Amino acid sequence: MQTIPKRLDPLPLIARNRYRLLLAADSRLQDGVQTQMEAQxxxxxxxxxxxxxDLPSAGSLWSDASQAEIDAIGRLPGVMACEVMRPDSLGTFQVEASAGPSAAALVEVLRQVAYKPVLDHHVPGGQGIVASAWRSGQIRSSRSYRRDARSKAWQDVLHRFPSLRSVLAIPVLDRQGHPVLAIVIQGDYPNQFESSWMQQFAxxxxxxxxxxxxxxxxxxxGNVLPHELAQVYKERLLSGSLSMHFQPVVDLRSGELSKVEALARLQLDEGRLIAPGLFLPLLGNAELNHLFRQGLDQxxxxxxxxxxxxxAIGASINLAPTTLLDEDCPRxxxxALARHGVAxxxxSLELLETEGMDSNAQEEAIRQLMRLGVRLAMDDLGSGYGSLQRLSALPFDTIKIDQSLTLNLRKAPLLSLPVIRAIIQLGDDLDRHVVVEGxxxxxxxEAALxxxxxxGQGYGIAKxxxxxxxxxxxxxFRPPVQPGSIHTFLGALAHHWLHTLSAMAGARIPLDACPVTHFLEEQSWRDREAAAWHAQCHAEGNVQAMNQRLTTWFxxxxxxxxxRS
Structure with a gap:
């Protein structure tokens, strides 16, 4: 505005006309400023x-929710493209979802090994804005991407994207503050992500x-797939490449085959099998329903x-929470039962513990299935939030102890033994079958027995x-363990721990009747000191210190x- 009077000075204008021109210019300028403010x-x-x-419903599938969220970002003005990225086990970032006018072309470049961001900061691909945001856990932006030293690894392809002028990288953190994914947004304008309101948006x-x-x-x-491979898996699943494998569930005392659990696998042309942890997160609700019906039929x-x-045995199959809530699921x-003539x-339908979903809707869906006469199992008890109220209120036939508890027996046995024992006792009290997984x-x-x-089921019985x-x-098949016998240190520890509890309650067993005695005798001269400690644990009097010493040794x-195993 200051330059307008100077430009008018040389002109032969009377004062009134000069004043009118200044008013018109000022009005025009104010209108422009107002328009810019309204646009901003x-x-x-x-x-x-x-x-x-609105946030997605609790229990929603990640593939559905993340694509919907990234689509919303891709429609924003000034957004050229945006991606959801996660590093795979090798530290290479893979694009899991994308949106925006130029997303397809940009993702095509990012699929090439030379242009994939990586975590290793020693190489050019690890010095970019995405890797920097991930390592620091802080939001990073680039005012002018072409001039940014962090874009060095991608300089030779930037000419394909003349509208790419700025970049925003947002690390998304879990509750422990660790990055789990990165949101990357490419902008059409320089300095696009530098204003205070844009930083608040980020x-x-x-x-x-x-x-x-x-x-x-x-x-x-740990299961991160490149976008193109994820699409291949998804297409193969929906075109008939689902293959059900079966893991035996046996009576640990007799070795009798009780039933099998049906487990989904994706079979590729070369015969390679893909585990469900890699393909289930790719599926939306309708696709999960389709997969369940295919698996049930097989x-x-x-x-x-x-x-x-x-x-003549039974079979169990997993039922996703979203499929459970579909009104057509009971039908x-x-x-399927009528079509195959199976009682x-x-x-058995195995239901995962599910936090956050409508418990009333779940309970009604479960009751509808029970009216059909099928069995229901609460799968992975101990892995989630543990709905004990639901367990006592609904007629589950079976409780499955999550394999994470069982596998932890080798890492922290004194923490896992009491939890597993408590769940087994809970099942007995509620008259439910209990299956120990893993x-x-x-x-x-031995410990489970x-x-x-x-x-029980697990690789120690059958894959x-x-x-x-x-x-x-x-x-x-022959049972790998005979009830009452102990041949491993884990079995010995489980028995000693349980005997200690019984002894505290006043119930003792004679030393020569204790299977740990025979186990230590098998160890011969190597464990004579432990055998002496064990004998003292069976003696009368205060044996707490000796119990602790033997427990630590075990x-x-x-x-x-x-x-070693």
Whole structure:
């Protein structure tokens, strides 16, 4: 505005006309400023609407929720492209979802090994803005990406994207403050992400995505797939490449095959099998429903085939929480049972503990399934928030102890033994069957038996197998552990721990009747001192110090035994 009077000075204008011109110029300038302010307010409003929109429902699938969230960012004015990135086990960032006008072309470049961001800061790909944001846990931005030294690894492809002028990288943190994913936004304008309101937007987006991550059924941080490979897996699953494998569940006392658990696998052309942890997070609700119906059909068909071979057993199959809540789920199950002529009580549906979902809706859905006569199992008790009220209120037939508890027997046995024992006792009190998952070796099987378990599954018994192998396994199987005998340090520790509790309650067993005595005798001269401690533990009087000494000795060998097995 200061230059306008100077430009008017040389002109032969009378004062009145000069004044009118100045008023007109000032009015025009004010209109322009007002228009810019209104445009900025409208733009910032659109950005903050993304931050304040309704969050996805608790228990939503990550693939659905993350794509919906990134689509909303991609529609914002000034956004050229945006991506969800996570590093794989090798430290290479993979694009999991993308949106925006130029996203397809940009992702095509990022698929090439030379242009993928990496965590290693010693190489150019690890010196970019994405890796910097991840390592620091702080939001990072670039005012002018082409001039930014951090873009060195991508300089030779930037000419393909003339509108890419600024970049924003937002690390999303879990509750422990560790990064779990990065949101990357490419902008059309220089300095696009530097204003105070844009920085507030970035912080709000960071908090929003952290909440979305917590609410959703998120993938294992170690299982990160390139976008193109994820699409291949998804297409193959929905085009008939699902293959159900079966893991035996046996009576730990008799070795009798009780039933099998049907486990989904994706079979590729070369015969390679892909575990569900890699492909289930890729599926939306409708796709999970389709997968459940396919798996159920294969499982029931196989039960009929085994019947024809003289093996009449039951089968269990996992039921996703979202599929459980689908109003058509009971009809799908009923029609499948009728189609294959399988009695409902031979089918068990395994339901995961699910935090945050509508408990009333779940309970009603469960009751509808129970009316069909199928069995229900609470899967992975001990891995989640543990709905003991739901367990006591609903007619579950089976409780499955999560394998994370069982596997922890080798790392922290004195923490795991009481929890496993408590769940087994809870099942007995509620008249429920209890299955101990994750029995990887002989010691774990011994411990489970000593703690009172009757049913178990795990690699120490049998790995999941294709259906044609089950009959051969069944004929050849012999129980790896005989009830009452101990041949491992983990079994000895479990028995000693349980005996200590019994002794405190006044119930003692004679030294020569204790299986730990015979186990220590098998160790011969190597464990004479431990045998003496054990004998004193069976004596009358205060033996607390000796119990503690023997317990510590057992724990050290349990951990070492786990490393050798």
């Amino acid at each position: 307010e409208a733009t910032s409003g659109m950005y903050f609407q993304v931050v304040s929109a 912080k709000g987006l960071q908090q929003r995505w952290a909440e979305v991550w917590q609410r959703c059924r998120t993938p294992d941080p 499982t029931l068909r196989q039960l009929v085939a085994w019947d024809a071979q003289g093996l 799908w199950v009923e029609e 409902p009580q031979r089918l 029995l990887e070796d002989r010691g774990m099987i 000593i703690l009172g378990a009757t049913l 999941p197998m294709p259906p044609e192998q089950l009959m051969g396994w069944h004929k050849a 724990v050290e060998r349990v951990v070492a035994e786990g490393w």
